[in-house]
Amino acid sequence: MAEGNDERSFLAKIDENFLICGICSDRYRSAKCLPCLHTFCEPCLSQLLKKAGKLDCPICRRTCAVPNGGVAALQNNFFVNDLVEQFRLREDGKNEESTKCGGCEENEGDEVRCIECDMNLCSTCARPHRRVPATRSHRLMPLNEYKEAKSTDPTSVTAQKPCDKHPSHPLAYFCVTCDEVICLERTVIDHRAPEHKHQYVKESAKNYVKDLQNLLTKFAEKERDVNESNTA
Known part of the structure; x- marks a missing residue:
């Protein structure tokens, strides 16, 4: 029980200290890095640019050049976006709650996990998945190994x-x-x-x-x- 509480506390601190946009005070939506390396939501930066006519970092006040293509062309903060997505999946219970095979949607998906397709497969659907040219390069893991890796090294099972x-x-x-x-x-x-x-x-x-x-x-x-x- 103590370990579970420690894990929840650790995740809550990550959420609060690293996944909250300084403009909207909500979780990042399409996190973008400014040249000063501070991160904000793409929609928030777009509104800021539209309102002020320039892009001043709300934290350090540095004026940032807007690239061709506007705010959307700014560098994505991939780490933050991935963390936000993992938190969302955790909360939605999407990763493991679905028991149906993602291929046939009839059998139980209790055989393997396709990392690239982000879905469970039954033994019947896993065989062609390994052979069809479009999917034979995908990483398939036994479901028990996937669950263990997901809890110990989540980056190893991320597409x-x-x-x-x-x-x-x-x-x-x-x-x-x-x-x-x-x-x-x-x-x-x-x-x-x-x-x-x-x-x-x-x-x-x-x-x-x-x-x-x-x-x-x-x-x-x-x-x-x-x-x-x-x-x-």
Whole structure:
């Protein structure tokens, strides 16, 4: 019971401290990074630009250049958007509540999980899924292994998203220099080493989670110090 409470407290702190837009005070909707690296909802930034005629960061007040294509062309904050989506799926119970096979929608989907299709499959539908050219490259995991991995290493069972510039290539790398998720092709075109430093997305995500945990620890220590000073 204590572990369950600790997990809920940890998730609540992540939600409150990292997933709330500073403009609308709600969870991010299509989170965008400004050049100053502060993040806000795309709709909020669009309204801000429309109202003021320019884009000043609400936090640091830096005036940010708007790229061609407007606010929609700003860099997506993939990590925040993925976290928001995972929280939404957790709350909706979508990940595991559906017991029907996502292929035939008749049998129980108790055989495997297709990571790319984000659905459970029965043994009958899993066989052609492994053979059809359109899906044979998909990652299929036994359902019990998927559930275990989802609780211990959720990044390992998250579908890779396609690159906006090269849709046939997944976003598998993170350019540390540009703070941007990229595909393999972009690592040799506009994000070449040694000028740019790359990491695998999974490695970068793990580092990001560690940073979140360290920040939450600091928040907890600061909150404890404040409470102790108030009661002294």
